[in-house]
Amino acid sequence: MHSGYSKLSGFISLFIVQIIFLVLYWVYVRYDVEALPKDDVPETEGNGLKEEHVSKYPQFQDIHVMIFVGFAFLMTFLKKYAYSATGFNLFVAALTVQWAILIKGFIKMEDGMIRMSLENLIDADIAAAVPLISMGALLGRTTPIQLLFMAIIEVALFAANEYVALDILSITDVGGSITVHAFGAYFGLAVSLMLRPTKDKNVAGKHEGPSYNSDTFAMIGTLFLWIFWPSFNSALADGADAERAIINTYLSLAAATVTTFVLSAIVSHENKLDMVHVQNSTLAGGVAVGSVCNLLIGPHGAVLIGIVAGTISVLGYRYLSPMLTSSLRIHDTCGVHNLHGMPAVISAIFSAIYAALAKKDDYKSTLEDIFPAMADSQQIESSTNATEIILGGYGRTAGQQGGYQLFGIAMTVAVAIVGGLITGLLLKQTCIRNLNKEEQHEDEQYWEVPAEKEC
Amino acid sequence: MHSGYSKLSGFISLFIVQIIFLVLYWVYVRYDVEALPKDDVPETEGNGLKEEHVSKYPQFQDIHVMIFVGFAFLMTFLKKYAYSATGFNLFVAALTVQWAILIKGFIKMEDGMIRMSLENLIDADIAAAVPLISMGALLGRTTPIQLLFMAIIEVALFAANEYVALDILSITDVGGSITVHAFGAYFGLAVSLMLRPTKDKNVAGKHEGPSYNSDTFAMIGTLFLWIFWPSFNSALADGADAERAIINTYLSLAAATVTTFVLSAIVSHENKLDMVHVQNSTLAGGVAVGSVCNLLIGPHGAVLIGIVAGTISVLGYRYLSPMLTSSLRIHDTCGVHNLHGMPAVISAIFSAIYAALAKKDDYKSTLEDIFPAMADSQQIESSTNATEIILGGYGRTAGQQGGYQLFGIAMTVAVAIVGGLITGLLLKQTCIRNLNKEEQHEDEQYWEVPAEKEC
Amino acid sequence: MHSGYSKLSGFISLFIVQIIFLVLYWVYVRYDVEALPKDDVPETEGNGLKEEHVSKYPQFQDIHVMIFVGFAFLMTFLKKYAYSATGFNLFVAALTVQWAILIKGFIKMEDGMIRMSLENLIDADIAAAVPLISMGALLGRTTPIQLLFMAIIEVALFAANEYVALDILSITDVGGSITVHAFGAYFGLAVSLMLRPTKDKNVAGKHEGPSYNSDTFAMIGTLFLWIFWPSFNSALADGADAERAIINTYLSLAAATVTTFVLSAIVSHENKLDMVHVQNSTLAGGVAVGSVCNLLIGPHGAVLIGIVAGTISVLGYRYLSPMLTSSLRIHDTCGVHNLHGMPAVISAIFSAIYAALAKKDDYKSTLEDIFPAMADSQQIESSTNATEIILGGYGRTAGQQGGYQLFGIAMTVAVAIVGGLITGLLLKQTCIRNLNKEEQHEDEQYWEVPAEKEC
Structure with missing residues (x-):
């Protein structure tokens, strides 16, 4: 009874969120000039989308x-959770992209x-990856309402952290390993820590x-x-930089x-x-390879x-994850720590090394496109952004840039963990329905499942 | 015995159709100039496909x-109909695209x-959507031969109606909601009405x-x-119009x-x-959002x-479809009325409103690209198309254009329903094999299915 | 015991191969100039990837x-071999693309x-198709180690044969039907012949x-x-040639x-x-349609x-494949002879006919882009490649080009068969583990499979 009421009120509050989005779009969002009709004069520009x-x-x-x-199908690996994997992935992403456009828009307004x-859509899709990564850590152990509210908080924090990392600290992170993958993974793990079972019934769900x-x-x-990762990593680069991003991502994946x-054969x-x-x-x-x-x-x-990356990830699944579960009771259903967390930290370390070697x-x-803060000092004069100058925004040496890269990942992980802990605390409030152990990892709690014997 | 003979003759007649297509291509179809070798002179144009x-x-x-x-996998939702869903979808589409190139080519010859x-291929793919939408209404209740012959008739009617709507009446419908979705849905429903069980054994198939x-x-x-819908809606637009089409479709879907x-949670x-x-x-x-x-x-x-759209579609599935089945005995296996029919009518209404407001x-x-008939009167002089002038093709006011949009959807629905009723009548002829109730919604009638116990 | 050791040593030797690749990339591979930063001067070229x-x-x-x-999912059709189909496909392709970049690079160094x-990545992907086609012939009857070592040998031979066919003999084969499909199919069939069961226990695996x-x-x-084949066939063409390749592939597939x-209905x-x-x-x-x-x-x-193509392929599956199995004991799990082998030979024959008619x-x-050897005699003077002149590289008549096309397919099939026979012989060596009949076509030999009853 209470359960039904709680479900319903959760969904209705999400509808209210959607209506609020509608109002915010009405008041604040307009087409960019490139998506608007032009005056007659420059005929040649009218043919086709803007070159970029x-x-x-x-x-x-x-x-x-x-x-x-x-993301949707990667999470279908649980035997009774395919509706939720594909469905909640769609639900979370559809809400998140609308929200990401707003929150990132407000920050840069x-x-x-x-x-x-079109750029906002690319940014929104990338932002949607963040709560979906966290969802991987929690898969099967939350209600959809918890997921959705987590996504709303997380994306706002993500957007703020990303703004600081990229626009204020001028770190380089073209594939988003630091700002997207590390953030999503450690945020999700922190939420998972807060949602761990209170007593020590730490057996795996049936x-x-x-x-x-x-x-x-x-x-x-x-x-x-796997196939489209080169597009993810190269989407925000241009020209020869984009081509390198494609080549490097392709080779690293292979x-x-x-x-x-x-290694799987060796350790299994x-x-x-x-x-x-x-x-x-x-x-x-x-x-x-994302950040570099x-x-x-x-x-x-x-x-x-x-x-x-392959080595550390396999070893993480084989040895580290079981340790984290047994010692800290941090469940990580999809192992996002091994796929997103540790590889992202590695990427950040490599980015510090390569930045420090940049000439x-x-x-x-x-050089100045990739490391804007390393633009030489003559350009400082023309800068109008006082903050950037104060923060050593211009005229950085390669070694300094390397340091900033390390600071960027440290800050990101810290913000993600603190944010995740607080968010996890909120999601445990008694006004929000939590799943019992028996209700976990199966669709029946939230979906009408065909009656026939399922296999 | 009769069944086997009827099956065989149906397939053989489809082969004859394919041979007729071959002859028609031989006689009537040639590469467009942009797909042909050029003379030596303009070297710069030789690099890469034509810009567009x-x-x-x-x-x-x-x-x-x-x-x-x-479309193929969307229709695999029936538990014993996956071969047919993916296979017949491929069969119908492969025949339709060849036919659509011919019939649309003849009309504009x-x-x-x-x-x-390349443009013909895009048009052909869009045309293939029409019988596939109708197939959704009939899914599991027709033989492949019935489907294929329905597709041949339907695509011819579709092409004619589209020509009248877009080229003669100059309505705007960039995403094809009126000409493609409404047509396909109401045509399919009309066929479904004709193929309804004669006696009142209106129980759902087992x-x-x-x-x-x-x-x-x-x-x-x-x-x-879901992912590629922005491409569908924007494929026939250019420049800033295409970018708006992408953005709007993305947001509307989200x-x-x-x-x-x-709503699904609320009403279920x-x-x-x-x-x-x-x-x-x-x-x-x-x-x-297609037409606008x-x-x-x-x-x-x-x-x-x-x-x-989401609201009306969910309510349609929950309340309207059961009513249509019980009162009119119109089966609609995939619920195309709720996915394609009603949302397309909504799109048409919105298009009338926005057209009436166009400045x-x-x-x-x-303005003249999107609403060619609203080109100002000076341009009438240079027009060589008498029909368009007679039909008020040029110099329309925004209000008039709005009226034409409403006329466009009304005409389309009418043509689709009448065409569907006649087609349904033809498909019921005794010379064409019909499925019994017991033969419906399962692959075994037309496919070699592995003997092992299926799950 | 022995099996475990053999497995392990196989995987470890593959790791050594990966390390050797790393060293070879370190020593020999650099970014092409288009993927490198440019000097400041030509600002306009900096925007976006190079046009091509x-x-x-x-x-x-x-x-x-x-x-x-x-390829991965096409091979999942076996009821207990989905992990291997998708997994080994990924494994083979990931190793092959790295190797193909090296070996093709060495040849053209x-x-x-x-x-x-980016061009190297396209070439590498196309090269990966070759061992994957062969894998189709052998599906379920080899260990992953056998597959991987086969791929390494095969890709080297493929690259050499392709170089001779395209660069020395100047045959035309834009879609790779001759150099990719025929080679992969006949190589795989030859390996299959060598790996056939020694005694006559030629029953199908359970x-x-x-x-x-x-x-x-x-x-x-x-x-x-099916959908992306037009991209495969047109990827190496440009301009109007590419557009024709797209149109023709689309129509041929339909x-x-x-x-x-x-035909399936008629003969089944x-x-x-x-x-x-x-x-x-x-x-x-x-x-x-690939070569033409x-x-x-x-x-x-x-x-x-x-x-x-459709006719010959269906008849091949229905009549020829059972004959090859019963008479020559050549198993062909996926029927690559009917999908890749015979259609590729047909493509070569058509290419000879159309080449002989080229004006x-x-x-x-x-003309000279498509048939470089038909460039007129005046251009011979400026040629610096003696080999090509000796081989009649320039000034060929259309009829001669037709002959070269036939020679190209004959040579390719011969190299593939001889290469496949030798490779098959190597793979049968006792130091390499072979699968018993009972171990075939199921994942359990090489994968941890969930204990639950599988359906």
Whole structure:
């Protein structure tokens, strides 16, 4: 009875959120000039999307597939949780993208209006990845209402942290390993810590595990994420930088994949391959190369990073995750710490190293595109942003930039953990329904499931 | 015996259709000039596809995924009909695209030849959506031969109606909600009415329903349709209009999705989410914004339309469809009335409203691209198309254009219903095999199904 | 015991291969100039990827989906082999792409360095198709270690044969039907011949067959291959040639599909459709048009080729494959001979015919792009490549070019068969673990499979 009422009130409050979004869009959001009709004069510009967007729309759609098919099916690996994996993924992402456009728009607002173009959609999709990563840590142990409210808080925090990291501290993170992957993973783990069972009934849920079929569905997710990761990492780069990001991500993923298979066989029982590793650790190469994929790491650098990422991810699944569960009672259903968390930290460390080695002679005119704070001192004069100058925004040395990279990941992890702990505390409030152990990892709590014997 | 003979003769007649297509292509179809080798002179044009097509090929491929994966898997939700859903979808679409190129080519033929370019492929894919939508209404209740012959008739009627609506009446319908979705849905429903069981044995088929597994497969279809809908709606627009179409479709889908989840929980049994709603009503936002997505509806307009679409679609599934089945005995297996029919009518109504509000000051030079009949009177002089002038083709006011939009949807629905009724009558002829109640909604009638116990 | 040791040593030797790759990348591979930062001067070139690559990245991603999702899921049709189909496909492809970049780079090396750009990734993906096609012939009958070592040998041979065919003999093969599909198919069949059971226990494996579910998963593979085949065939063409390649592939696939359904019903038991045909023969249209899709075959030529391909492929599955199994004991699990082998030979024959008919008046300036050896004799003077002149590289007549096309396919099939026989012999060595009959076509040998009853 109480349960039904709580469910209903949760959904109704989400509807109110949607109505609030409508009002905010009405008041604050307008098309950007490039999406508006032009005056007659410049006829030549009228044909086709703005050049930049011609090249970005296909990459946007690749990312769109990652968010809505990739994450969705990757999470179908639980044997009785496919409706929730695909459905809640869609629900969370559809709410988040609307919210991300608003919150990121408010942060960067200039004339009191948020101006929408294709770029906002790419940013919104990337932002949606953040709560979906956290959802992976919590998969099966929350109600949809908890997930949705977590997503709303998390995306606001993410947007603020990202603004500080990229726009104030000028760290480089083109593939979002620091701001997206590390943030999403550690936030989710912190929420998971808060939601851990109060007593020590730390047995695995009876439905927590894959079936042959659910593991096959999960491969749909893995493969689409794997395929389109070069688009994710290169979407915010341009020109030769984008091409390097594509090449490096491709090579890192390939090397991580070979490493994953080999190590999975070596560390697993009877040297049999483990689908958990294949579904997840193969992707760690995409995360680990994220922050450096547009740098001059060389094709061999990408291969090396892939090998490191695959190794650490498989070892994390095999040894670290069970330890975290047993010692800290942190459940991590999808193992996001091994797929997103640790590889993102590795990426940040590599970014510090490569930043510290960056030279004007190598990067030429793109040095200032990639590391805006390393623009030389003559340009300080023309800067109008006092904050950036105070923070050493301009004229940084390569070594300083390396330090900033490390500070960026430290800050991000700290904000994510503190934010996650507080959010987890809120989600445990008695006014919000929590799932019992018996209700976890199965669809029946929230879905009408066909009566026939399910297999 | 008779059944086997009838099956065989049906397939053989389809082969004859394919041979006729071959002959028609041989006689009438040639490459368009842009797909032909050029003379040596303009070297610069030789590099890469024609500019327009550079930007359209990725969108074409997105639509291609919608037609061949999206529709196919969306229809796998029936527990014993996955071969037919994916197989017949492919069969119908492969025949239809060849036919659509011919029939649309004949209608617009100029020098006695049909000229093929990438554009024809996009048009053909969009045309294939029409019989596939109708197939959704009939899913599991027809033989493949009935489906294929229905598709041949329907696509011819569709092409004629589309020509009248867009080229003669100059209505605006960039996403095809009127000409594609409304036509396909009401045509299919009319066929369904004709094929309803003669006696009142109106019980649901014993195989009509999902399994846990089939519902998961169906989500593949839903998600790819959801993801690529902005490409469908924007494929025929250019420049800033295309970018608005993308943005509006994205927002409308997101808002419809949140609304669908919320309303599904509110109206369903025990407030549990219903996969039928999640699979279908989430997409209603793409249909409802179709006819207006390139207009200046504002981001908030898109969100509003999404909320309306999700609401009407869920309520349609919950209340209207059971009524139509019980009162008129119109079966609608996939609920195309709630996904395509009603949202398309809503889209048409919105298009009338926004057309009536269209001002030259807002749309600037694009007014005549979007509403060709609103080109100002000076341009009448240079027009060579007498029909358009007679029909008030030029110099329309915004209010008149709004009226034409309403006439467009009314005509389309009328043509679809009358055409569907006549087609349904033809398909019931005794020379064509019909399925018995017991043969419905299962693959075994037309497929070799593995002998093992199926789950 | 021995088995465990053999498994482990196999995986460890693959890890050594990955480390060797790392060293080779370190020493030999650098970014191509287009992926490197530019000097300041030409500002306009800095915006966006190089023009050519703007248009190629979406096509690259389409091919990427074909290789990693298309091939993977097409091979899930066996009821107990989905982990291996999707997993080993990923493993083989991830190793192969790294290797293909190296080996193709070494062959075309100019200044002692391999220069990487997006083009290398497209080439690597296409090369990955070769061992995956062979894997289809062997599916379920090899260990992953055998597959991986086969892939390494095969890709080296493929690259050498392709270099001779395209660069020395100047045959035309834009869609790779000759160099990719024929090579992969006949190589795989030759390996299969060597790995056939020594005694005559030629019964089908007990797990060799589909389930309802596995057949549905396989349709994911079929449909994505079907959809993106136009990208595969057109990726290496430009301008109008690419547009023709897209149009012709689209039409050929559509016609092959209709033909496949019709013939499947005609030749199958009780005139029921056979999923094997639908999953595979529908794709034969893409292979059969591959070598000629950029030629002036006309839309009707494409439809005709599709009809021929669908016919031969279905008849091959129905009649030829059982004969090959019973007479030569060549197993061909996926029927690659019917999907890749015979359609590729047909494509080569068509390419000889169309090449022999090629006229300067029709192809204009593109004649020399498509048939470089038919460049007129005046250009011989400026040639610096003695080999090409000796081989009749320049000034070929159309008839001669037709002959070269036939020589190209003959050489390719011969190299593939001899190479496959030798490779098969190597894979049978006692130091490499072979699967027993009872261990075939099931995942449990190499995967941790959930204990629950599988369905």
